[in-house]
Amino acid sequence: DAGITQSPRHKVTETGTPVTLRCHQTENHRYMYWYRQDPGHGLRLIHYSYGVKDTDKGEVSDGYSVSRSKTEDFLLTLESATSSQTSVYFCAISESRTGKSYEQYFGPGTRLTVT
Amino acid sequence: AQSVTQLDSHVSVSEGTPVLLRCNYSSSYSPSLFWYVQHPNKGLQLLLKYTSAATLVKGINGFEAEFKKSETSFHLTKPSAHMSDAAEYFCAVRGSARQLTFGSGTQLTVLP
Helix, strand or coil: CCCEEEECCEEEECCCCCEEEEEEECCCCCEEEEEEEECCCEEEEEEEEEECCEEEECCCCCCEEEEEEECCEEEEEECCCCHHHCEEEEEEEECCCCCCCCCCEECCCEEEEEC | CCEEEECCCEEEEECCCCEEECEEEECCCCCCEEEEEECCCCCEEEEEEECCCCCEEECHHHCEEEEECCCCEEEEEECCCCHHHCEEEEEEEECHHHCEEECCCEEEEEEC
16 A cells, blocks of 8 residues: 555544644655545545645635645645535545656545534 | 546446446546545555556456547456455546546445
């Protein structure tokens, strides 16, 4: 398995509280992504990063922010969680620095429940 | 813009019979295409990828897929299903900035 960890793996939080999810990689890959997975929707891209401090929005970015201060860490923050953000969140990485590699490798996921 | 349509949300096969999971894509340029598998409560695992080399791509666990440009398809097949193949399968197409756009998934059930 690619060296990707996500923390926490499970979280229950209340509406209106801030939540931060962490993705950590040991592969030195340039690109990192955050997706959410919901039944019937597959995976949808929230935000992605193409380098330290370089981030951009994905398809479903409203209500989410990200930060990447180090190559290995990519943080996803829900500033004020809502019930519609109950989902499973996956981090992914791609493109090693030794060559072009377009496939993405996924972390184990974080199950977030907003009550 | 890129998009992917997985034509079946559920597929059931008997153990030992062939598997066919269908995927059609739309892309503004020469596509890179992927199949991923997700077992319950797990992350996604790459099965195989097409990146403009051979049109018949072999992946892990006996799966393969054929890229057909004229049909804009990238269907996943396996000659003989095993119980351990029961999972959800996702087709994806690469877009700009190396983003992936995923289909909504196909749940494969393997009957004994």
